[in-house]
Amino acid sequence: MARSGPKLTRIARTLGVSAATVSNALSGKGRVSAEMAEKIRATAAELGYVPSQAGRALRTGRTGVIGLVLPDIANPLFPQIAQAIELAASSSGYGVLIADSRGDVSTQTKAIERLIDRDVDGLVIVPRRGTRIADVGCPVAVIDTPSTPGNTVAADHWGGGRQIAEHLKALGHRRVLIIGNNPASNVQNDRSGGIRSVFGEGYHTDTLWIEPLEKASGKGCLLGLAEKVAEGYTAFACISDLHALRALTELQRAGITVPEKASVTGFDDLIWAPVITPALTTARMDMTEIAAIAVAALVKAISERDPSDPLIGAPVTAETSKVPMHLVVRQSAAAPPAFQSVQTTATAVTPVIEGGPQP
Amino acid sequence: MARSGPKLTRIARTLGVSAATVSNALSGKGRVSAEMAEKIRATAAELGYVPSQAGRALRTGRTGVIGLVLPDIANPLFPQIAQAIELAASSSGYGVLIADSRGDVSTQTKAIERLIDRDVDGLVIVPRRGTRIADVGCPVAVIDTPSTPGNTVAADHWGGGRQIAEHLKALGHRRVLIIGNNPASNVQNDRSGGIRSVFGEGYHTDTLWIEPLEKASGKGCLLGLAEKVAEGYTAFACISDLHALRALTELQRAGITVPEKASVTGFDDLIWAPVITPALTTARMDMTEIAAIAVAALVKAISERDPSDPLIGAPVTAETSKVPMHLVVRQSAAAPPAFQSVQTTATAVTPVIEGGPQP
DNA sequence: ATCGCGTGATTAAACGATTAATCAGCCGAT
DNA sequence: ATCGGCTGATTAATCGTTTAATCACGCGAT
Numbered sequence: 001m002a003r004s005g006p007k008l009t010r011i012a013r014t015l016g017v018s019a020a021t022v023s024n025a026l027s028g029k030g031r032v033s034a035e036m037a038e039k040i041r042a043t044a045a046e047l048g049y050v051p052s053q054a055g056r057a058l059r060t061g062r063t064g065v066i067g068l069v070l071p072d073i074a075n076p077l078f079p080q081i082a083q084a085i086e087l088a089a090s091s092s093g094y095g096v097l098i099a100d101s102r103g104d105v106s107t108q109t110k111a112i113e114r115l116i117d118r119d120v121d122g123l124v125i126v127p128r129r130g131t132r133i134a135d136v137g138c139p140v141a142v143i144d145t146p147s148t149p150g151n152t153v154a155a156d157h158w159g160g161g162r163q164i165a166e167h168l169k170a171l172g173h174r175r176v177l178i179i180g181n182n183p184a185s186n187v188q189n190d191r192s193g194g195i196r197s198v199f200g201e202g203y204h205t206d207t208l209w210i211e212p213l214e215k216a217s218g219k220g221c222l223l224g225l226a227e228k229v230a231e232g233y234t235a236f237a238c239i240s241d242l243h244a245l246r247a248l249t250e251l252q253r254a255g256i257t258v259p260e261k262a263s264v265t266g267f268d269d270l271i272w273a274p275v276i277t278p279a280l281t282t283a284r285m286d287m288t289e290i291a292a293i294a295v296a297a298l299v300k301a302i303s304e305r306d307p308s309d310p311l312i313g314a315p316v317t318a319e320t321s322k323v324p325m326h327l328v329v330r331q332s333a334a335a336p337p338a339f340q341s342v343q344t345t346a347t348a349v350t351p352v353i354e355g356g357p358q359p
Numbered sequence: 360m361a362r363s364g365p366k367l368t369r370i371a372r373t374l375g376v377s378a379a380t381v382s383n384a385l386s387g388k389g390r391v392s393a394e395m396a397e398k399i400r401a402t403a404a405e406l407g408y409v410p411s412q413a414g415r416a417l418r419t420g421r422t423g424v425i426g427l428v429l430p431d432i433a434n435p436l437f438p439q440i441a442q443a444i445e446l447a448a449s450s451s452g453y454g455v456l457i458a459d460s461r462g463d464v465s466t467q468t469k470a471i472e473r474l475i476d477r478d479v480d481g482l483v484i485v486p487r488r489g490t491r492i493a494d495v496g497c498p499v500a501v502i503d504t505p506s507t508p509g510n511t512v513a514a515d516h517w518g519g520g521r522q523i524a525e526h527l528k529a530l531g532h533r534r535v536l537i538i539g540n541n542p543a544s545n546v547q548n549d550r551s552g553g554i555r556s557v558f559g560e561g562y563h564t565d566t567l568w569i570e571p572l573e574k575a576s577g578k579g580c581l582l583g584l585a586e587k588v589a590e591g592y593t594a595f596a597c598i599s600d601l602h603a604l605r606a607l608t609e610l611q612r613a614g615i616t617v618p619e620k621a622s623v624t625g626f627d628d629l630i631w632a633p634v635i636t637p638a639l640t641t642a643r644m645d646m647t648e649i650a651a652i653a654v655a656a657l658v659k660a661i662s663e664r665d666p667s668d669p670l671i672g673a674p675v676t677a678e679t680s681k682v683p684m685h686l687v688v689r690q691s692a693a694a695p696p697a698f699q700s701v702q703t704t705a706t707a708v709t710p711v712i713e714g715g716p717q718p
Numbered sequence: 719a720t721c722g723c724g725t726g727a728t729t730a731a732a733c734g735a736t737t738a739a740t741c742a743g744c745c746g747a748t
Numbered sequence: 749a750t751c752g753g754c755t756g757a758t759t760a761a762t763c764g765t766t767t768a769a770t771c772a773c774g775c776g777a778t
Binding site for chain 1: 409411412413414416417422423424427432433434435437438439441442445446449454455456457458459461470473474476477478578579581601604605607608609611612616617630631633634635636637638
Binding site: 017018019021024030031032033036055057058059060061 | 724725726727728729730732733734735
């Protein structure tokens, strides 16, 4: 739009020098005397000069904008990611253009193309199963899981799973049901794998995948957790806080109190985790750190890039590619019924007398 | 970045015409013969020509990018908004640059400045109490509430409140507790006002504001809903699904079954509403419609704008500024206990015997 | 005294598109 | 036969910045 502020030439005219000198002084590139540079910087600041991105972009081929590609913006994790990426990017002087693909792969390809057509300098992609990241014409940072080939940086989902599992184990749980959405997701597999890896001899785990179940019983169907409790499961380790929420409410509805009769844990520390009753014990990603690393790697690749190169197709790499998750202990997980007399939860809630029969 | 595709001049050279003719043909502005125009369009398509935004922006002063300003990206409503705006904007050929202000007003001002400095053509702002929208140098669309001065388009929050209330009234509720976060929010006030307006003579409503309560009792504290039930309240009309979730789990935890002993309703139809047990009865905004109207109004203002004008400070206006909300009836609201024998819920859950004493 | 060199600045071209101004034909009317 | 007007295309300027090339100048060395 019509820029209100002064242009480069205005500063130049004010000081009686050429525009080139001003540009050099501000970028610190050419040969400018120290005092001249200082004077220029001063008047630029005074006049509130802001360089035109358009002019610069045209000349340098750099727009100072990166694209954020989410496979499914409806994922409640999105706010965390968007916020973290936006912060990291703007700290590095970059803007963030979003692209949504509403879960659809072909839409996603188009969305990426739109970003490329807008001359983004780089892309941050949080892929979902099926995402193609080939032959985009710019550097790409991928945030998925450490175990995914081509991953730039991600949370240590496996380690997070281990932390959750260790916590449940220490509380005394021996039969644990893992609840996930779809086994085709790398993230979900790593999380559940981490959980399973902790429970060895003498323990039992099984996994319930929601998506296939819903395909058979309809969206939002019951998971049949009351039966699982009857089968002796005392803990439900959910791969996401959304599943945890679903499990928790279903158990409560069936008269199975949490955490007294059954424990529930989640992942991601989503917005509702701290405010529901009981507050959710979960494992949180350090999104700020992950975003910082991803953006830093991307920015590095962008600045090192030859403006007119062939471009190797692989995603950029970072020194650190695995960021630890943090266990957040709240009230939804406690000792299983057998241990109840010796251990106690942190909550100060009124005990609830168990009610109805299991379906 | 280094654009891979062909430039305008390349197409011109290929056809042996001038770049200006190509530009005219593609934009349909100058005088070009029909057959020439057709030939140009054909080769442009064939070569996969994509105009350089930078070049165009420099010349026209239009970047084709709008900024999306959210006061608090962590709000779970954000995905819906972002998705809708992104869709509407990209359908109109615009990109969406996001700006987060993490709830802080001064951060928000800086974020808006960053967008302006990036030469966005316009801004979509979803304000929160305290947001200043003065003297930005570009058209602005505001999405708040129809009752807010300067609002461009918004959901009919008051009407949504009425729908929720009518539903509860029809079910037989006479004592309803409204649960909101902060009375200073226009949106929350409209919603609660709409609810109250339905319950006249012979009914009782009261309002519980969470924020002041948390200031006294700490974040994530109990809301004391069991006591409210004891006081005779049979329905809890929450201003947001997040509060509804909080209320629902607190009630369940206290052994008060929903919807048999108490009904709970929400607002916004957030991601978890359909999958929790019982599924949440709520009122949904038509974000797609709202976003479409907001973006259309913004785009109109942008294209009508004199590139070098003084710019009047007021937000853009749209023909339709109030979009109806939709009641989504699920299982969390049913007839109050007294009516239970004559009415029944849609859920096929096992009845739960009420347990523990109220705190 | 001249050459070479380093310093600090200027000139000018370039990025890719848009657009006002111009121009070459051509046809019909005076 | 000449002029005016219309059509379809070209020229050239412009947006704001960057940067390679150039230039003026003073200073030490040959």
